[in-house]
Amino acid sequence: MKLELGKKCLLEHFEFKVDRSSKTRYEVSCKGDGCECRFKANPKVLGHFLKEQLKDSGRIYRAKEIVKDFRQRFEVEITNLQAWRGKSHALELLQGTTQDSFAKLPIYCYNLKLANPGRVTHILVDEQSRFEMVFVALGVAIRSFMFNLRPVVIIDAAYLKGEFKGTLFLAVAMDGNNHILPIAYGIGKSEDGESWTWFLSKLRDCVGEIADMGIISDRANSIHVGVRNVFPRVYHGLCCRHLMMNLRLPSSKKKENEALWWKTCKSYRMSDFNESFNALCLVVPRIRQVLTNIGFGRWARAHCPGNRYHYMTSNSAESINSLSRFSRKMPITQLIEFFHESVQKWFYERRLQGMQESHSLTHWAQKKILKKIEGSRTWTVAGIGANSFLVEDGGKRGLVDFLNRSCSCRVWQVSGLPCGHVIAVSRFLGEHDCIHHAFSCYSNEVYKKTYEESINPLPHRSEWVIPEGLGSVLQPHITKRQSGRLKENTRILSRGEEPVQVYCSRCRTYGHVRDVCLDPMPSQIRSRKSSGKGKGKEIETQSPTDDIFPSYNLAEF
Structure with a gap:
């Protein structure tokens, strides 16, 4: 009760005095006569104040900004360390701890599949049930990719920024309107060939072997190893930007x-x-x-x-990584939920967009064709056969064959959209429109089929189904150095400057410090000078632990 009164006094700017101020605690009390209001600004209390400001996961709320806000709002001075600890506690109140997130991962994945039939989840653990990797595939996105989208998968990885410094694995596809659609994502301890092999093997189990499938990525050696192990016959293109x-x-x-x-x-x-x-x-x-x-x-x-x-770059996957730059600070279940909610929103918005579109092709395909129409207005066409034509474009010319649906410039059969030569021939034949020469994946009808299914949200945690025998997952055992720059003292010494030798105060030798000393603690300690008999002498007293835990010389046995 006193704590609540103290908060009220602080909010109403009552006069107060500082009772205690340290790195971890800030105590003030009211100056009023007979008022017992007290306020203790420990990290837990600061966390409750900061919880509302941190509900927006995209906000960058730095420690110095928290200190400034508390100074202006409450006229209270707190340190950067107190602000950082209060922010950490507020994030725990909103998102939970990393340990709890790993423990609830199997239950979360189980309820995720119950809410969305066809959802595929895999959790890889070691012998001690410690986390290794998790794979999540969106069932509706997998079906859309297999039946409606172009067979191109763009993959990339990004580092996590929270307490668990793992790696996010991502695989996206592109729809007929050039929109990004994540089809699978995973989280692991590090980006290496073994992790990419496991992730891509689970992706192959979902999509199978698709004819003329292509994978676009950067030139990371770990991705190359994973693609060659899992998709040896699939075209693997490098990102030209990287x-x-x-x-x-x-x-x-x-x-x-x-x-x-x-x-x-x-x-x-x-x-x-x-x-x-x-x-x-x-x-x-x-x-x-x-x-x-x-x-x-x-x-x-x-x-x-x-x-x-x-598609010659991995910019699509990089865009999703940029979108999740703030969410990658969250615990693992919160990060998976972020992707789930994002794709759910995109499916709804793009379904409405497809229903409102009246043209036969998607908006992006229309813009591409209109640009080619403007560039081919001055080209001349000469007939060769019933289905073959020669187009003079001022360069290497183009030979169009409608029977085989090909052009010598190779733009039509590769991109799926009619090239300028095909458009010139359509104009020569008196056709009013050339959209029937485009691949079906660019049609608005296929675009609507891509997003005709819905993604259901998860129920509240109190309504989750917890089956019997479903174990928990422990925090991962980090075997490799986490991401981040190592702290090194590489300062170049000045002329004539001698390096300072490190001294250990425990064993009294040079070469290391007390914190890493391997020598045992001395069993005898020196007490302070006694104030009684024998003044001026230091009396050596026996440690109280010597009688309970005696020391032995192992060399005597």
């Missing part, structure tokens, strides 16, 4: 060099690729040797004819 950053193009004429690089990567024909690549090597001669060392030639021969469905 590759360009690794090349470190010279700063002089940087925009021109980057434009030439992207022209090389976006080449659909091998002749166009060789022409652009040779021009790039003339500008930056060292690039040829660098790309040869990383096997760029083999990748280019597979990538240039591919250019799979316009």
Whole structure:
């Protein structure tokens, strides 16, 4: 009761006096006569004050901002350490502890599958039931990917920022309107080949073997190992953006060099690729040797004819990682719930968007085709056969074959959208629209089928079903160094400066400090000077623990 009165006095700006101030506690009392109101600003009390401000997970509420707010709101001075501890306690009140989150992970996954049939979850633990990895696949997203979307999966990983410094594994796909759709995600201890192999193996169990499937990722060696172990016959493309950053193009004429690089990567024909690549090597001669060392030639021969469905970067997965930058501070169940709620919201909004669309193609596909229509207005067409035509575009020309649904520029059969040559032939034949030449995945009908299913939310925790025999998961045993910079003392000594030797006050030797000393504590201690008989002498007294735990010399046995 006194604590509540103290809060009221503090909020109403009563005069108070400081009774105690330390690093962990701040006690004040009212100055009024006969008033017994007291306020103890320990981390738990500060956490209750900060809980409302931290409900928005995207807010960056730093310790110095908390100190400033308390100074302006309550006229109370707290330290940065007190603010940080109060913030930590407030986050525990809102999100729970990391240990509890791991313990409730099996129950959470079980109820997640009950609410959404078809949801796939796998939890990997070691012999002591300690957490290793978790895999979650969205059932509706998996079905949409298999039947409605282009067979391209973009994968990437991101580091967690909370108490558990693990890794988030992500696999996304793209719908016909160029929207990102996460199909599976996982959480593990570290990003290595073994973790990616386990994650991709669970993904393969969900999607199976899809013809002409492609995987886009950065040039991480662990991803390469996982893809080769799980999908040995699947096309694996490298992210051109990451590759360009690794090349470190010279700063002089940087925009021109980057434009030439992207022209090389976006080449659909091998002749166009060789022409652009040779021009790039003339500008930056060292690039040829660098790309040869990383096997760029083999990748280019597979990538240039591919250019799979316009996707040459892993920016889609990077965008989801950026979206979850604040949620990656949360415990593991809260992070999984964030993805669940986000996809649930996207399914609802995109379903309404598809129902309101009246055109046969998606909005993104329309914009792409309109841009090609404007660029092909001056091209001329000459007929060859019943289904073949030659288009003069002022360059290498284009040979269109409607029977095989192909064009010599390879844009049509690779991207799925009609190229400028096909549009010019459609205009030559008097067709009013060329949308029937686009792949079915870009149609608005398929777009609506992609999001026709719903994602159900989980019930309240008090209504969760807890089956018998479902064990709990312990916190992971970290076997590798967590992410973050090591604290190193690499200061260069000044001229004539001698290094300071580290001294241990326990064993009184140089080379280490007392905290890491391996010598046992001395069994005899020196008491302070006695005030009685024998003044001025230090009397050695026996430690009270010596009678209970006597010491022995092991060399005598």
